[in-house]
Amino acid sequence: MTRKKKGVTSKQGQWSMAVMENAILAVRGGMAKKKASVLYNVTRSTLRGRLNMEDITAPPTKPPILNRTQENILVGYILKMEERGFGLTVIDIRKLAYQMANKLGIHGFSEEKKSAEYDWWIGFSERHPILSVRKPEGWSVARSSMLNPSVVATYFEKLGSVMESLGVRDKPQQLFNADESGISTVHNPEKIVGKRGVYAKTSGERGENVTVLCCVNAEARVLPPMIIFKGQRVSEALKGNALPGSEFGCSKSSFIDSDLFDKWFTNIFLKKLPPTRPVLLILDGHSSHLNFDTLEKAKQNQIEMFCLPPHTTHWLQPLDRSIFGPMKTSYNKQCQKFIRDNPSRQVTRYDFCGLFNTAFQSSMNMVNIFSGFRSTGIYPFKQRVIPAEAYGPSQTSVLDTTSTQTEDIPESENTDHSTPMVETPQSIPNEFAETQINTIAVVADVYAVPDRPAYPVIDAIRNQPEMTVNTVTYTNSERANFDEILVIPEVKKNQPKKKN
16 A cells, blocks of 8 residues: 555645646736635645745745755765664664754754654655665574674775774774673672582572673773663662772663763763874674764764674674673672672672672783784784684585584683683784783773872782792691681571561
């Protein structure tokens, strides 16, 4: 069925300019407006408006909400975002149009939907035929979980071209990566030794998700994180023991949205950036990164935003490769220690910042950051950095199914199997030889904590002699009394209330 536009009569926009001119001449010759509208099949309100216009040859449509110059700016944004890998949908463009009009003080779109109407998009696409709606390449279940060689090749080709145009290929201080990750207050417990059939204690059956937004550059500079809780507002109690300079936000689902991302971009990224420009910020294609105000601020501050291909961040994003995995492992250990020290308590949202503080500082070290940028081919720039076996699931049509031999894969200590193991310090380039110490000196330097000197700690670690381990064997009579060495906390049980 043909779609009928709302609020449009059968006569509206159906007349020609010659018919309208004849109707106007007839009215000026003495004919009534109502009779002329019926005779020439034009709406009476339009005829009355044309009689008051100096230029009666204007097209028979309402003027668009955004003028030609403003629409050209929006088209430029759309094409630029496509070039950077941010393929915009029709809904994304309608939301960008609303944000642009709202910023310019134009109130022609729906304030309730905070989006331009679909009819506006129809006219916008007709006025700009350079734009077309295309369907992206289809992904099967196997392809969506792994890499596609052609997609990766196109990504590195575009990334290299952008780096060359900006002149930042050999400037690690100007290459940044930002990403979000969700952490639950219910941790993943480590394996323990105990009685068979008795399970390890965790903080609860169902926890609350907390989103953290982190950002680092290829020179191992760490920016303060943004922590997003679920709710309407962030109380001061939630910020207890948080990292200095951290930003906080809240949403209905604890997930990030475009407003929260713009808040992080304004209050953290722009304020903590080095003065050298331009800057390349590498992100994934999450819809929260598509905010008109954020794009405008990035343009004004010479910041180029580049998007990673979908379903490839586990191999192409530095934070996913070498930081989020160790961070969550360290967080789980901190939660396990918290439960051991406080057996009658559960980990809640009010304990999150203190536990995350330690996990963040332990994972945001130079070794992990250098390894992440190097293993993803961003710095040093290297296109063929992804191993051939990573493309295996995307090449099912050419797999050799005659062999049934399998290879045992040793289990790593990192329980987060979605994140590959961090490279050893020996694999770091020679130019980083002086920064191979696993330390949080960069974090301390960024936050400028006065009582935590950064580089004296490095010197102390570097000059410390190697430690030797002595093995001691105890006989039964010489065994230590663990009741005196390790204090086992007493679990307080709630007593039933006495009836009166």
